[in-house]
Amino acid sequence: MRLLAKAGAGLLSAHARAVTPCLWRGKYFSSGKEPVENQPVTPILRHLMYKIKSTGPITVAEYMKEVLTNPAKGYYVHRDMLGEKGDFITSPEISQIFGELLGIWFISEWMATGKTAAFQLVELGPGRGTLAGDILRVFSQLGSVLKNCDISIHLVEVSQKLSEIQALTLTEEKVPLERSDGSPVYMKGVSKSGIPISWYRDLRDVPKGYSFYLAHEFFDVLPVHKFQKTPQGWREVFIDIDPQVSDKLRFVLAPCATPAEAFIQHDETRDHVEVCPDAGVIIQELSQRIALTGGAALIADYGHDGTKTDTFRGFCGHKLHDVLIAPGTADLTADVDFSYLRRMAQEKVASLGPIKQQTFLKNMGIDVRLKVLLDKSDEPSLRQQLLQGYDMLMNPKKMGERFNFFALLPHQRLHGGSHQSNSRQSKPSPTPVAGFSELVWQ
Ligand code: SAH
Numbered sequence: 001m002r003l004l005a006k007a008g009a010g011l012l013s014a015h016a017r018a019v020t021p022c023l024w025r026g027k028y029f030s031s032g033k034e035p036v037e038n039q040p041v042t043p044i045l046r047h048l049m050y051k052i053k054s055t056g057p058i059t060v061a062e063y064m065k066e067v068l069t070n071p072a073k074g075y076y077v078h079r080d081m082l083g084e085k086g087d088f089i090t091s092p093e094i095s096q097i098f099g100e101l102l103g104i105w106f107i108s109e110w111m112a113t114g115k116t117a118a119f120q121l122v123e124l125g126p127g128r129g130t131l132a133g134d135i136l137r138v139f140s141q142l143g144s145v146l147k148n149c150d151i152s153i154h155l156v157e158v159s160q161k162l163s164e165i166q167a168l169t170l171t172e173e174k175v176p177l178e179r180s181d182g183s184p185v186y187m188k189g190v191s192k193s194g195i196p197i198s199w200y201r202d203l204r205d206v207p208k209g210y211s212f213y214l215a216h217e218f219f220d221v222l223p224v225h226k227f228q229k230t231p232q233g234w235r236e237v238f239i240d241i242d243p244q245v246s247d248k249l250r251f252v253l254a255p256c257a258t259p260a261e262a263f264i265q266h267d268e269t270r271d272h273v274e275v276c277p278d279a280g281v282i283i284q285e286l287s288q289r290i291a292l293t294g295g296a297a298l299i300a301d302y303g304h305d306g307t308k309t310d311t312f313r314g315f316c317g318h319k320l321h322d323v324l325i326a327p328g329t330a331d332l333t334a335d336v337d338f339s340y341l342r343r344m345a346q347e348k349v350a351s352l353g354p355i356k357q358q359t360f361l362k363n364m365g366i367d368v369r370l371k372v373l374l375d376k377s378d379e380p381s382l383r384q385q386l387l388q389g390y391d392m393l394m395n396p397k398k399m400g401e402r403f404n405f406f407a408l409l410p411h412q413r414l415h416g417g418s419h420q421s422n423s424r425q426s427k428p429s430p431t432p433v434a435g436f437s438e439l440v441w442q
Contacts, residue, residue: 014377014386015096041247043073044328048249049241057238057252059260060312061223061277064334067327068221069158075328076159076221082127087315087331090217091300091357091399092131095389097373099134101364101435102298106135106212107142108434109296110149113413118150119295120211124203124282125218126155129166135214136170140193153197154206163187163199170197203285213286213297213408219341220301222278224312224334225260228253229271234261239324249324272309274334283344283408290408291348297408299341305354306339338406350414352407352436358400360435361393405435 044067052058058066068075081087091098110119126132132153139146153170157163163186167177171189178188184205189197200206226237235253242250263275286297304311314321316330323332338354345351353360370390377383394400416430432440 014373014382017094017096017385017389039326040329042326042328044070045247045249045326047073048239048327049247052239052241057240060226060237060239063239063327064221064223064312064332067332068223070328073328074158075331076162078159078161080128080161080165081331087317089318090127091393091403092134092216093128094392095386096134097366097369097386097389098361098393099131100138100369101361101366102131102214102216103135103138104439105298105364105435106214106296107138107145108439109212109409109413111145112431112433113294115149116210116294117148118152118210120152120154120207120209122154122156122203122206122211122213124156124213124215125221126157126166127162127217129155129169131214131216132166133169136191136193136195139195151195153191153195154211155197155199156201156203156206157199158201166199167197203282208289208293210293211289211295213290213295215297215299215301217301219276219279219282219299219336220303220333221331222276222282224274224276225263226310226312227261227264227273227275233257234264234273236260249327251324270307270309274309274311274337275340276334276337279336279341280344283341284346284348286408287345287348290410294410296410296413299336299406299408300357300360300403301336301406302402303336303338303354303404306337308335308337311335336404338404341406345408349408350411352409352414352433354404354406355436356396356401357403357405358394358396360405363438364435365439366390366394407433407436409433 047070048058048063048066066074069077071077075081079086083089083093106121110116121132121135123132132155136153139151155163155166157166167187167189170191171177172192172194175190180186180188184200184202185198186201187199191197198206227234228237230253234257235255236258238252238254239249240252242248260275260277263277264273289295290297312323312332312334314323314325314330314332316326321330323330342351370386373386374383377386392398413430413433432438434440
């Protein structure tokens, strides 16, 4: 707990953050169903209808990908959808404590693995940059611990709009951003504390090297294929034009088996399954990198361990939104299947979790941190925000049990020693991984 106490001593100051009755994407919503005739024909709908007319029905994965990240009109590409005025709110936007504890997690892992001379912090889907900002503030506050460590930040982001907002949040305005549209590193800047930041569209373009990877509410927006068990066997769900209603889409089942069926486990007992191959590719890349160069990945999202069925849903203005209506105007998401992520790691690395957000944050010392901040703030409205934020993050009926933490680590991190170690020598016993057990400061 010393690290927390230390972070609390110099720090801060509670930062004002919105905790009005916004809702998050973990299914806490009122019905947002509108009559079809009131829904506009969006540019993405027009584009998809044209595509379906030319080449036939499309998979749910193709639909999700087009709707969310089409470079011209995708939902994520040109707007800021986060926060009270947007469509959903996330933990880092609710409370500064969330990012601070994650910052401490990375420092604690860095220390447990021998304090390398340098590390990269790589965030996938950084939203407004709020989480990275809170982590960087902790890194600054703990500068004496991290001194002589060469840190760089690498952000993987497809949204032009959000990358601009991230730059505003994180960089020192006096140092101009470097832009290079055609290059894999499409923007470069320097953080307020002097740390270099680079932006990429694809994880594969991030330099390899000792890295900590972070993905918060990222995997749930990756495209899923959906399959339904029928008396004839598994059939993939497709999206087609509704012949009864003009400008309307509908779900249909493939008349015969499709190649994507290979994703279904032979012993699958559910009658409806969602599979996210893009998540599998990213997990394989992360696992290879971590196995090769060390570090860790921390993944936090809502999801399940291979038990849920139909979780594909849309959010608009903090309400549930029909996924097929006015595509491009609402967020689309599906719960993350952590059992699939674990399988995709292919034992190249060890995995921990998923564990509930409430347990993870408790283990990281959220109660101590809250107390430090409350003791330091006299302003009643700020104290109220801190308490409301804590409740949103921790209450099992709110985000506490809906969100999960999952980590990928080199095998030797959990079992001690290294691949090279002589088996006759006694292995040093590894420190427990913070969050997944109580934070212990060595
Ligand atoms: N992590 C943030 C934002 C979550 S929203 C938070 O918790 O507040 C999802 C984020 O992933 C957005 O920044 C979105 O633009 C980004 N994103 C969506 N699809 C992506 C993709 N295929 N590659 C990289 N980033 C993506």
